[in-house]
Amino acid sequence: MKYLLFSILTLMLFSCGQSELVDGYGDIEGYITNGQTGAALSGVTVYVEGFQSQTQTTTNGSGYYRITNVQAGTKTINVSISGYIDQRPNTFLKKNKTNSVSLSLLTTAYAANKLVAILSWNTTVQDLDSNLYVPVNNTAPSTHIYYQNVGDINNAPFAVLDVDDTDGSGPETIAVKWNGTALSYPRKHRYFVHNYTQQNSPASPDFTQSEAQVRVYRNGTLISQFSVPENCTQTYWHVFDIESNGAITPSNSCSNSIPSDVY
Numbered sequence: 001m002k003y004l005l006f007s008i009l010t011l012m013l014f015s016c017g018q019s020e021l022v023d024g025y026g027d028i029e030g031y032i033t034n035g036q037t038g039a040a041l042s043g044v045t046v047y048v049e050g051f052q053s054q055t056q057t058t059t060n061g062s063g064y065y066r067i068t069n070v071q072a073g074t075k076t077i078n079v080s081i082s083g084y085i086d087q088r089p090n091t092f093l094k095k096n097k098t099n100s101v102s103l104s105l106l107t108t109a110y111a112a113n114k115l116v117a118i119l120s121w122n123t124t125v126q127d128l129d130s131n132l133y134v135p136v137n138n139t140a141p142s143t144h145i146y147y148q149n150v151g152d153i154n155n156a157p158f159a160v161l162d163v164d165d166t167d168g169s170g171p172e173t174i175a176v177k178w179n180g181t182a183l184s185y186p187r188k189h190r191y192f193v194h195n196y197t198q199q200n201s202p203a204s205p206d207f208t209q210s211e212a213q214v215r216v217y218r219n220g221t222l223i224s225q226f227s228v229p230e231n232c233t234q235t236y237w238h239v240f241d242i243e244s245n246g247a248i249t250p251s252n253s254c255s256n257s258i259p260s261d262v263y
């Protein structure tokens, strides 16, 4: 019994300690962009859910917003503008810090009947590159979609790189056609990211410092999101494969050699 009481008291103390971690206030700022074009979006409504009246603001002409003095802890940020799919990212807001929450929004028209992968990162790394292997023929090699071969969404390979960002932050967006039940080429596709800056200048910040994230939407619904692994110091990040029916199989592994073809 003594031991049980002691355990309960310890648990209570520990719980109090945990809640103290989120005492205090922090700020949130970020940029909201069009995921298809990379253009800044002005007039976007942004607020912290549960605190709408105190925190609601809109982005300026640069797509920038800032919300100050938000209680620290896990918060849901609500981001919306007419014509685009709303976003509600969860973020852990640190106290006494400016927390960065930048997002790219898709129009409902663009997102329809597609799988869309949006890569974003911070400004420490200038140039990350999105890559996709598409098995156009039933033999290797697959068609490789990247900045030198951007593809086409309406014709073979029915996949396209819409934005190549080279000056930090992204977004960098690849879209694949999906008819509701299958991809146009109903075989596995492979998506990975290359740290182009580090490859050409090894002393440059690596993936771990880039805070890279990939969000995957299918028909406008967020179905997966990935953060770069904490120990990813290599130059390639194999993020996921897309199965023939449009399902996502995570990989989240890093290497210094380009990921193998899907064959």
Ligand SMILES: [Ca+2]
Binding pocket: 127, 128, 129, 130, 164, 165, 166, 172
């Ligand atoms: Ca790039």
